[in-house]
Amino acid sequence: MSSFEYRLQRSPVGVLQIDSDYRVVGANPLARRLLEPVAGPILGRDLLSIHPEGAKAKVQWMLDAAAARPDEPVGMAMTLPMGSLISRVTTVETASGPGWCLIFHLPESFGKGGAPASDDVLVKLPVGSRAGVTLIDVGNVVYLEAEGHYTRVHTVDGQRFCQLPFAELVRRLDPATFLRVHRSYIVNLRHAEAIDRGEGHWAIIMAAPGGARVPVSRARVELVRRRLAL
Numbered sequence: 671m672s673s674f675e676y677r678l679q680r681s682p683v684g685v686l687q688i689d690s691d692y693r694v695v696g697a698n699p700l701a702r703r704l705l706e707p708v709a710g711p712i713l714g715r716d717l718l719s720i721h722p723e724g725a726k727a728k729v730q731w732m733l734d735a736a737a738a739r740p741d742e743p744v745g746m747a748m749t750l751p752m753g754s755l756i757s758r759v760t761t762v763e764t765a766s767g768p769g770w771c772l773i774f775h776l777p778e779s780f781g782k783g784g785a786p787a788s789d790d791v792l793v794k795l796p797v798g799s800r801a802g803v804t805l806i807d808v809g810n811v812v813y814l815e816a817e818g819h820y821t822r823v824h825t826v827d828g829q830r831f832c833q834l835p836f837a838e839l840v841r842r843l844d845p846a847t848f849l850r851v852h853r854s855y856i857v858n859l860r861h862a863e864a865i866d867r868g869e870g871h872w873a874i875i876m877a878a879p880g881g882a883r884v885p886v887s888r889a890r891v892e893l894v895r896r897r898l899a900l
Contacts (some may be wrong), residue, residue: 684698684704685773758775795807824876
């Protein structure tokens with residue numbers, strides 16, 4: 671067996687089932703574990719809405735091509751926020767009508783999204799200080815806030831500035847502890863103290879000076895419910 675075939679057989683596989691309206695109606699655990707930390711809950715969502723703008727046209731092309739040639743699965747390399755992968759789409763018949771099955775194989779280099787490679791997970795965070803750069807333990811981070819291309823770090827002792835891009839922190843912080851709850855906020859769940867659900871808007875009350883309220887976007891409410899058993 672060739673090296674490529676061996677790696678392909680051992681590569682993790684994500685599976686999505688799509689109905690005729692492009693809604694995600696099924697997903698295996700790996701697909702949810704990889705996609706939801708970046709895109710939010712995916713079940714019931716339009717497939718294109720969980721992909722970045724640069725990938726939507728490619729996904730639509732695969733769906734159209736598979737529908738035009740039902741007996742010929744369509745494949746291509748895709749790039750998502752957590753890395754590159756190999757996708758294949760085929761049409762399927764379901765009890766509710768026609769649809770698609772999307773399968774993606776993850777190369778060995780994949781692992782920089784919802785489940786970072788162990789040697790890529792941050793354990794210290796570089797922040798600005800009068801002495802230049804100080805390293806703080808990520809466990810002391812209460813939440814992070816996107817600020818332009820960089821990140822404002824909130825701890826129990828106040829605020830610091832980190833030059834690492836917000837997108838890189840999304841990719842490299844341990845998803846078992848850190849959860850992106852809004853396009854501009856990541857929270858350390860260990861420092862979450864309460865949930866405010868007033869006036870139909872969710873916010874997480876954090877253990878930071880003043881009892882900081884971090885907003886939760888509507889698209890991520892279900893993800894927060896699941897992670898906090900609400």
